[in-house]
Amino acid sequence: MKNNPDINPLDKLPAVLKKDLRRDLCTCNQVLKIDIISAIVGGAKSVEEVKRETYATMGSGCCKQQVERLIECLCSPETEK
Ligand code: FES
Numbered sequence: 001m002k003n004n005p006d007i008n009p010l011d012k013l014p015a016v017l018k019k020d021l022r023r024d025l026c027t028c029n030q031v032l033k034i035d036i037i038s039a040i041v042g043g044a045k046s047v048e049e050v051k052r053e054t055y056a057t058m059g060s061g062c063c064k065q066q067v068e069r070l071i072e073c074l075c076s077p078e079t080e081k
Contacts, residue, residue, distance in 0.1 A: 009037065009040075009041045009074055010037070012073050012074055012076060013037075013070070013073050013074070014073065017069070017070065017073060020033060021033050021034040021037070022034060025056065025063055025066055025067070025070075026054070026055070026056035026057060026058075026059065026063045026067075027059075027063070028058070028059020028060060028062065028063070029054075029055045029056060029058055029059055031054045031055060031056040033070075035054050035056075036050055036054055036056050036067060036070060037070060037074065039053040039054050040070055040071055040074045040075065041074060044071075045071060045075055046071065047064055047067050047068060047071070050067050050071070
């Protein structure tokens with residue numbers, strides 16, 4: 001993902017995904033949603049990469065779909081200039 005300073009990565013997320021940024025998305029490992037978003041914006045483009053960066057999904061994997069959805073939204077090219 002290109003880091004264009006004119007684009008706020010959060011703008012790519014639907015309103016429902018912008019909620020509770022400072023709450024655990026991965027409750028098994030107590031990983032905040034904002035930390036997962038930061039990892040994706042910083043270059044993690046797969047669940048494996050997010051896992052390596054943040055330990056999210058390393059519990060029972062119950063948050064995997066949510067992480068995949070964030071990757072899908074944040075890495076989508078159509079909203080980049
Ligand atoms: S909530 Fe993330 S692995 Fe369970």
